[in-house]
Amino acid sequence: MPYQFTVSPDFGPDQLAGWHIFNTWMQRQLETDIHFETFDSFDAQRQAISEDRVDIIYANPYDASFLVREKGFVAVASPRKPDETTIAVPADSPVNDIESLESGCRIAQTDDPDISMMGMIMLEPANLDKSNTETIIQDSYIQVAKALIQGRADVGFFLREAYEGLSSLVKSQLKPLVTSDIQLVSHTLLLGPKLAQHKDELGKRLLSMSEGPQGKSLLDSLGFDSWNPVDEEEMEFMIDLMEALVA
Template sequence: MILNLTVSPDFAPDHISGWYIFNTWLQRQLGTRVHLELYDCFDKQREDIKAGKFDLVYANPFDASMLVRELGFKAVVRPLAKPDETIIATNAESTINNVEDLQPGCQLVATDDPDVNRIGMIMLEPADLDGDNTKLKTVDSYIIVAKHLLNQQADAGFFLKDAYDELSDLIKNQMKVLVSSEISVVHHALLVGPKLQQYIPQIQKFLLNMSSNEKGKGVLESMDLDGWEVMTDEETEFMIDLIDTLID
């Protein structure tokens, strides 16, 4: 049996090798081959997920909603103490110091990560800004979002907080944060497809024990994770309902 794993494209490029290390570790724990496929585009990945290509998905909150509600996946674990938050930032030399300084017609830049973008737009509401009176440019990665801000090609940009934090100090020192969300109940999660759900207790056990031995700790470090915690059905449904409310 060969299992197929994919990972939400919003992780930092520095951790590509970490996911391959995790993939090798997972194969050894499960005693079966696991093929990891990474994407640099959310839309292409969603297309392949909907086509039934994957058995395991490390998904962002928006895609977790699709996976559970439409495709019958089940959330198994989420990263320990690592909620998904959204940051709005601008160039450090900009005269914009808070979201209220942004004006109608301003140029925004973001990836095509829908939950980050929706939360970002909600955080712009105090400035009476929305999709109708702003211009949003979509780019392929958070590095490119930062580049647009540094080159003064946009007034503000939306970032997943983890992605912003993992930018180099050289880049972050040329930007300033206008606002950061504090939702705390929105997370990435590892989800298991319908064909594998009898193995969920086994998969959970392996993942929850990762941080208790040196080899597992090393794998987690390479992914910039401290560990995993169980994600219950109730927590999954609550998060999905919240995301659906935000997106609608």
């Protein structure tokens, strides 16, 4: 039975083909069968993780705590591109800064927990929190953009990479207010207990991926330039940081 590989549901639709190719690349590196499966929501993915149906995952930083501390996953590498949150409003909105947002505003977002958390922290200068705002959950970042454009939401939270990946037509109808600059959290490629012994081997090959034209092309299709190694201490620091922010 093949091992199961999945990625956090917040990746852009234009990256799906790249992740399929990356899965093929991993099969060659590890000389084993790996099945790539995507999930429509974080809840569905977490259910699969709880049922031990995931062996390799490109995980968002919020889920790393459960994966590492409860399920025994080990970190291999992170992209050299930290996760940041972009907050945007419709292009014709009178709001030009965070402080101008008012109580009762409708927030469109996906169920990507780390982006939601960072977005809410960034709204604190306007004295906004979950008690005086309305959350509108969307299935994808393009749906978040549509909610803003169609007037169903006043403000939207985006993974910066997802916002930058929107078409020029869509972005012309939006107005970004602010983008975070935390530089401390990122998605991470994790191996489950069944494959943990391949951590060093896979890590070395990931780090050298950017050295050849084929590797560079694959990385470009995934939306970043190269991989960084992640040791246990760095992973624990990021988990502690995320848990502190949630608290």
